[in-house]
Amino acid sequence: MxxxxxxxxxxxxxxxxxAVLAATALGAEEPRQAAPLITxxxxxxxxxxxxxxxxxxxxxxxxxxxxxxxxxxEFLAKAPRDFTDAAYMATRSADDLRRVxxxxxPGAGLSYLMPAWGRTLRPYQxxxxxxxxxxxxxxxxxxxxENHVAPETPPGPSLR
Ligand code: HEC
Numbered sequence: 001m002x003x004x005x006x007x008x009x010x011x012x013x014x015x016x017x018x019a020v021l022a023a024t025a026l027g028a029e030e031p032r033q034a035a036p037l038i039t040x041x042x043x044x045x046x047x048x049x050x051x052x053x054x055x056x057x058x059x060x061x062x063x064x065x066x067x068x069x070x071x072x073x074e075f076l077a078k079a080p081r082d083f084t085d086a087a088y089m090a091t092r093s094a095d096d097l098r099r100v101x102x103x104x105x106p107g108a109g110l111s112y113l114m115p116a117w118g119r120t121l122r123p124y125q126x127x128x129x130x131x132x133x134x135x136x137x138x139x140x141x142x143x144x145x146e147n148h149v150a151p152e153t154p155p156g157p158s159l160r
Contacts, residue, residue: 043131046131047131049156050130050133050135052155052156053128053155054132056155057121057154061076061080061113062080062082066082066136067082067136068080076113077113078105078113078114081114084136084137085137086138089137090137098127102116
């Protein structure tokens, strides 16, 4: 290899390194979502999914704000649970909520007016909902503020 060959190779390698650096620098300027400060991403995603599911399946009875005042509530003989009642919700374990949601009211000694969702929703979706229900009593930062509009198609995988 001659001297000039080597020089050319070195120059080529330098150019390549520069190109890679430039590409990385450009990439870094793309807008990125701000990293959540307190809530780890997985929980945020869970709440987002839970929120969409809630708007579609639950809000008509339990109310967009989780206070039990959905548009359907006045037609029910039994008032839908008010999830903003922190004292009551603190008495319910995750297992309790999971059972009611999966099996419906009768599965947990409650009213049949609370439907069973175990054949409609996947287990992970029920966990998403539980996380979201909890957020109502926790001040509902994610739950209360925004406008809930039920999506026209069911969120998540299509129904079985
Ligand atoms: C048709 C109206 C209706 C819909 C839709 C509905 N619920 Fe309910 N739900 C009720 C009623 C009524 C009760 C109160 C039952 C009772 O106290 O006997 C209730 C109670 C509950 C409870 C309280 C259980 C407890 O321990 O007190 C949970 C949790 C719950 N619903 C979750 C959900 C979720 C999640 C959805 C959506 C996937 C949903 N509900 C959709 C009517 C509804």
